[in-house]
Amino acid sequence: MLLLQLLINGVQVGALYALIAVGFSLIFGSTKVFHFAHGATFTIAAYIFYYLYSVSEAHWILAVLAATAGAVAFGVFMDRCIYAPIQRHEGSFFTVFVASLGAGIIVQNLVGMIFGRGFVSVTTPLSRSIELLPGLYVAPLSGIAILCAIVFFGALQIFLMRTNVGMGLRALSENPELVRVYGLSPRRLSTIVFALGSLLVIPAAIITAASSGLNPAIAHHIMLISLAATIVGGVGSLRGAACAGLLLGMSENLALMYLGPQWSEAVTFIVLFLFILFRPSGFFGRAIAS
Amino acid sequence: MLAYIINLVTLISINAVLAITLNFIMGYAGIFSMAHAVFFGVGAYTAAYFALNVSASFFLAVPVAMLAAAVLSLVLALPALRVRGEYFVAASLGLQVLGVTIFSEWKGFTGGLGGLIGIPPVEFFGYGLSSNTQYMVLALACLLLVVLVTTVLLRSSFGRNLKAIRDSESAAHAFGKNVATIKTLSVAISAALTAVAGALYAFYLGFINVESFMLDTSVLLMAMVIIGGTGTLLGPIVGAMLLMLLPSLFSYMWFLPATEIGSIQQIAYGAAMILLMIYRPGGLVGASKKQVAK
């Protein structure tokens, strides 16, 4: 029964990781920008939701909308005001990454100053587990997480495959120059990607706020997961990022069967490290030129 | 007051060595490692363990620490050979997290979360260093040594090869340069020199624990190199000085609430990183954006 419980935990956690990773993978795959501040987007969204819902006791729909607005605004701000100027004159991977890192540091500290540095969480009956079978506990929130993951991912696929903007985004990840030739603006598409990618953090941010809780430093953990899942899944493949997120969540939990808890985090990174050494293109990614 | 300044100079020298060695692989070899704190830790723990169990002699403990770090650096060199850019950053992040876990769990060697205490003072021919002034002189001497070694290396053909690889790996390969060997060597040299700083740190504090070798430290070191200026000799030293003095500087600004000083200081260097990347990617010491080669 322990194995089954850990498996289900793995799927719950994996669904969240998949949601988080897909946003980053979309941005990174389309624009090649190493958006390290994606973790900061998550933090902002989660804290806005927490503040409005738990502290100001606003209606949850209002809190969700405000969180979405905050996340999208931040993502677009990063793209327009920070990445764009850098890319205009130099745009090497390094400069963009460093600027993103700096932004992440600023957000983490501002959030700490405004909301306090301790641990906060949103209290809701949805996070309480119900005993489905003797020894098997599942919370409604996990069901919501899995549902959200499926819905959002499905919607994203439809958007990318069926709409014009979506096709433009896919073209952008393949060949930005060619996109310009066809009369589309890579700049505008890039902004849309950032808005979309940032929007994708919302379900994960809210569910994390209600389940494991928040602290300003949570961005590090989020970033590590997104990065690991994106690379293991293959850069440029959203399906890969989602699968990898699921896989990482499951391996983290199943490792508990055999190893002590102190090694769970390490397992994720051993997996990442091995993939980078032996299969950098990940599961579904295109082979990368070394 | 003098003793306070001596303490600061010692710690700045140690951090400057770390920044210089990080700059060696970042600014010159194009290897963006976020795992630098791990090698700092390896050097510190090895020297401390050696001093506690075998001998506290400088000429034994430090080379052993350097060797340990150089050998372990192969773990970092492996992904460096396979991938670049973002992928390498991810691998180094993974190594950093892994390193911290090992430091925390390997109680026999690192003392686990409790760390190692009672590290004996470093000895030179049987004479143990006791005063802070002596440690400051030692730290400055090591800093000078590291600067000398890196300068000589960079001016040599090895250095030119490194820059060639940084600017265009495929071109360097086409010219017959053994890219793999050069990259591995540069990572090993950087790690070995980092271990010197680690050993100094362990001897000076007399106590080390995993808290000094976590991701935050790696990020801080990277900030020092970036803000000071990558690919320059003076840059990392300037960066180290600036970022180490910031907390003290801020604490003298009486109008800032004491509880927020740490946050304000981090915000300051985060903002510095962003602004520098937009307007002056070469850092404070480096070339302005107009001079940066495309």
Add this chain to the structure above:
Amino acid sequence: MIAMKKVLAVGLLSFAAGASAVHAADVTIGALFPLSGPNASYGDVFGSGVNLAAEHINADNLINGKLTVQYEDSQALPQQGLIGMNKLVNVAKVPYVLSAFTGVSKAISTTAARTKTVAVNGGGVGPDLADLGPYFWNVIPLANDEVRAMLPYLVKERNMKRFVLVYVDDPLGEGVRKELNSTLPGVGGELVEALSVPATAQQFSGIAARVRAANPDVIYIASYGSQQSQIMKQFRDNGITQQFVSYTAFSIPETNALPEAKGALYTSQNIDWNSSDPVTKRFVDDYKARHNKMPTAYVANYYNAVRLFGLLAQELDKQGKPITGENLLAQRIAMKTFDLVGGKVTFTENGTVISPMQINEIDGAGGKVAAVVKE
């Protein structure tokens, strides 16, 4: 919290203003607390006790000259702590420093020993804090005493025999584990499982599954700060209904406000908040008046640390001796027992204290004392 920051800010402002015109008779002691970073809330808590004690000492004219406290930010990290300690010892030339967080305490202990400066811990309870030299004192009973006080109560009064330990594997957690292993069989209990968690872990649903599988009566949590709240919340969310138990770390406001912590028990030094003992009563009354809430164990500990200084310095003044670390140590050894908040406290040879313990219960309304355990 905001008021606390204002007090600290105003306090620092006046110290800074006064620093430029210090009278020769003024006495300064140092405080090395995390004023920023993830553990800043502890700095607030400790500081509130320190400030109140300094005020009382000055109001009573206990020592010659005015007592001021100089705060330095350790960020709870060893390197920062060392820099702050250096500033206190070499620039402000303090004879007495309040320390917090084991990593910082260990890092500064060599400096304390070398410069003969007294360093006092009022927060950490790891057994390794007893071995930091004669100049390092602890005004809080260490972990072994805490655990030993809790076990008989749980087994005998609450009939809980099966224990599971969830701990951070540092000397404190290790000490708790050793103590549980050695003491439980003797009182009729059993340590069924011990699960070590990384200090940075935030996800505990998997560990919850393992805890459930072990089927305990009670779960001892040896963690601190935000993590202990996360553990309790996620455990309750994952169907664990058993009793939570811990040590003084549970006394922080953040944990007491957590709904999932209701009913949790923890040990702390025995301090009867309603006691009529004049020292305790004054402390409780003034604290309540200033902060609109009851003080907690950590506040009292750091109040005591400063009060201890006041008492020692008073004696030294009477004997005409200068207030140096060396003299303070000698005086402490001579006097041994002190009237602090909570009653009389006696120092042992190695600079630790022995005192009765009490078992507190978190009830979401300020907490209550479930039992008092005399040694």
